[in-house]
Amino acid sequence: MSLLSIRDLEVAFSTDGAQVRAVRKVSLDLAPGERIALVGESGCGKTTTMLAMMGLLPASATVSGRVLLDGADILAGGETSMRPHRWTDIAMVFQGAMNALNPVRRVGAQIVEAVRIHGGSRQEGRLRAREVLDLVGLPADAVSRYPHELSGGQRQRAVIALALACRPRILLADEPTTALDVIVQDQIVTLLRELSDSLGLAVVLVTHDLALVPRLCDRAAVMYAGSVVENAPCADIVHNPRHPYTRRLVEATPDLAGERPLTSIPGAPPRLDGPLPGCAFQPRCDEALDRCATTAPPLLQLAGARSCACHLTEVVA
């Protein structure tokens, strides 16, 4: 059984009389200790999918579908069913979190507080703070440092330590290396991989940078305009992509394009506040068939534990 399964997740935001359908029928599975990536251009629904898993969407959001933890739906009961699992089973490193640590509280105190909020004593909190700071490779004196006394990479390690405070089984990491230099980026990716291996921690990495994905993850789900258009083991995503959008993403990624010339993807993703007839990628796709403009392709299961939503794949299959 999967540790976490998302089934037919839909999220819409009400804004100025319009409905933004940010997440459309997304289904994902995560096994214990597995590492998956959600990739795609800005605005394709990655963060919204993560926030739905944490039960942290704003009041303007309407959510449907199921989020199953150990087979039980934790979305159906709203906050009452989500709260017991937030941070203790599923934790999140938010986008930009390293700059959102409380600037006037020592790092250790912030971890002690997280433990106490979840029922631990101050003494347990102090012990756990030392443990998690050690786990993320920070020196023992980091416990009494203020965030501004740490480097960017150290602050990101502290944020990861904070997320691990209540021993979650799943870590959602939203753009955890953005705004860090390439050497520190590499250190954070290595840290996440080592933590996942040593703690059996399942990881969902959210990134727009496809080059990061094979360095950390077992498989990747590519999102476009709120939907998963391809889901496959990382090696297949990078070396044998089936969806034209995935192919264009690989060709636009410096570290993955190899000998091929780098090409950007023409045009922009569609607006999500109106109808999307047919395949959402069709206006930017140079392989589109007539039916792509009118009929949305279903997400087809293919051999090799992969799936793809493209009429061309259907033709080949």
Ligand SMILES: Nc1ncnc2c1ncn2[C@@H]1O[C@H](COP(=O)(O)OP(=O)(O)OP(=O)(O)O)[C@@H](O)[C@H]1O
């Ligand atoms: N609170 C909100 N109210 C209205 N629209 C929202 C809200 N949050 C997100 N959206 C819209 O939902 C869509 C998906 O956004 P989301 O942040 O999930 O994408 P993303 O792929 O994570 O992109 P990024 O990497 O830029 O965060 C976008 O069109 C965005 O404008």
